[in-house]
Amino acid sequence: MGYGLDFGWLAGATGAIARGAATTILLIVVTTLAGTFLSILGAAGRRNGPVLLKRVIGVYVEVMRNTPFLVQLFFIFFGLPSIGIRLDPILAAMLAMTLNMAAYTIEIVGAGLDAVPRGQTEAALALGLRPRQVFVKIVLPQALKVIYPALTSQIIIMMLESAVVSQIAVRELTYEADMLQARTFRAFETYLVVTMVYLILSMGLRRLLVAGGRRVLGAGVS
Amino acid sequence: MIEFTFWDILRNLLLAARWTVLLSLAAFVGGGVVGMIVLFFRIAKNKWSRRIASGYIALFQGTPLLMQLFLMFFGLPMLGLRIEPWTAAALGLTFFASAYLAEIWRSGVDALPRGQWDAGASLGLHYLQELRLIILPQAFSITRAPTVGFLVQLIKSTALTSIIGFEELVRTSNAINNATFEPFKVYGLVALIFFAMCFPLTQYARSLERRAAAQ
Numbered sequence: 001m002g003y004g005l006d007f008g009w010l011a012g013a014t015g016a017i018a019r020g021a022a023t024t025i026l027l028i029v030v031t032t033l034a035g036t037f038l039s040i041l042g043a044a045g046r047r048n049g050p051v052l053l054k055r056v057i058g059v060y061v062e063v064m065r066n067t068p069f070l071v072q073l074f075f076i077f078f079g080l081p082s083i084g085i086r087l088d089p090i091l092a093a094m095l096a097m098t099l100n101m102a103a104y105t106i107e108i109v110g111a112g113l114d115a116v117p118r119g120q121t122e123a124a125l126a127l128g129l130r131p132r133q134v135f136v137k138i139v140l141p142q143a144l145k146v147i148y149p150a151l152t153s154q155i156i157i158m159m160l161e162s163a164v165v166s167q168i169a170v171r172e173l174t175y176e177a178d179m180l181q182a183r184t185f186r187a188f189e190t191y192l193v194v195t196m197v198y199l200i201l202s203m204g205l206r207r208l209l210v211a212g213g214r215r216v217l218g219a220g221v222s
Numbered sequence: 223m224i225e226f227t228f229w230d231i232l233r234n235l236l237l238a239a240r241w242t243v244l245l246s247l248a249a250f251v252g253g254g255v256v257g258m259i260v261l262f263f264r265i266a267k268n269k270w271s272r273r274i275a276s277g278y279i280a281l282f283q284g285t286p287l288l289m290q291l292f293l294m295f296f297g298l299p300m301l302g303l304r305i306e307p308w309t310a311a312a313l314g315l316t317f318f319a320s321a322y323l324a325e326i327w328r329s330g331v332d333a334l335p336r337g338q339w340d341a342g343a344s345l346g347l348h349y350l351q352e353l354r355l356i357i358l359p360q361a362f363s364i365t366r367a368p369t370v371g372f373l374v375q376l377i378k379s380t381a382l383t384s385i386i387g388f389e390e391l392v393r394t395s396n397a398i399n400n401a402t403f404e405p406f407k408v409y410g411l412v413a414l415i416f417f418a419m420c421f422p423l424t425q426y427a428r429s430l431e432r433r434a435a436a437q
Binding site for chain 2: 062063065066067068069070071072074075078079080081082083156160161162163164166167174177181187188191192194195198199202203
């Protein structure tokens with residue numbers, strides 16, 4: 001075989017790779033914040049809301065968990081305009097990622113809420129806190145501490161899954177890789193380099209989340 | 223221009239879904255076989271063997287499946303094999319599945335009390351016999367729920383092979399959508415077909431989990 005690996009193109013490509021990585025990071029930051037917020041609302045609603053709301057959340061979770069992310073993305077980006085909702089690629093990507101992540105984290109957050117002993121709520125109510133204060137100040141912080149490792153894993157899975165949004169022309173890391181390989185004709189090397197960038201991102205993100213968790217939620221978080 | 227009725231669309235999607243099922247099965251079986259090999263390395267007594275297996279698992283769990291598929295698709299021809307979406311898809315998903323299955327089963331092996339190994343050794347079994355007769359059957363049985371859960375993830379992951387040109391459900395739906403301009407209906411149906419495949423398995427995994435918790 002007369003095919004050798006060639007990384008000569010790499011010098012001129014670092015800018016594009018860095019820009020793509022920055023967009024990937026932006027996507028995952030927005031998704032993490034919006035998805036966690038949504039899943040706290042969802043988990044609380046599933047436990048304490050009216051019956052109809054519980055049903056709706058239940059159906060939402062099952063539908064999102066049992067269909068591929070790629071199909072959800074296409075449905076949001078190509079399907080919604082036909083009922084008059086037109087979104088930018090990057091907004092569609094953020095929406096799809098957030099909705100997808102929330103379906104998984106609703107169950108995670110829910111498990112955390114269940115893990116907080118009932119006595120905590122009773123004690124807080126006895127001290128005269130209002131129900132909302134009890135949830136935000138007493139139950140939620142304890143729940144988040146329990147579920148933090150699971151949440152971390154889900155965030156990293158979502159970051160890796162975000163490679164797919166290149167398919168609706170969001171200019172993130174994979175999209176930049178597609179562009180680069182079309183220009184350099186060095187497909188294997190391009191994807192190899194970008195795969196390593198993803199590996200570094202996911203390892204770095206895990207470290208950052210563990211360190212951040214220790215700091216905010218206290219010791220014992222892994 | 224050809225007119226597509228609702229039934230035409232559904233029929234074509236269901237025909238394409240056969241390939242999704244076939245690919246899922248091939249990847250699950252292939253991933254199971256390779257995953258067993260990775261598991262052997264992962265729980266071996268040799269430190270380096272364990273490290274290599276951990277590295278393999280971390281590599282596949284730390285990079286996007288889409289990148290793994292691209293590397294298969296563009297890397298296989300460099301080894302002198304012909305580019306074929308089916309081969310790249312099946313091999314890519316096999317390696318992906320092997321890493322996850324090995325890790326799931328490893329957690330089962332780790333969950334067994336040390337006494338199981340000791341009891342096996344005291345009966346005069348050697349290492350492979352211990353694994354085959356005592357450790358692995360128990361490890362598989364306690365990890366049945368996550369294994370089925372992973373099968374659901376694998377079925378959903380086959381959607382990505384449409385991007386490297388494998389003619390399965392999503393790729394067919396893209397073609398149909400380009401002809402009919404009815405993305406809402408087409409992708410809605412695709413989601414429904416995936417749901418019909420995955421939901422029963424999810425429920426099955428849940429019932430296994432409950433049964434395990436009850437024991």
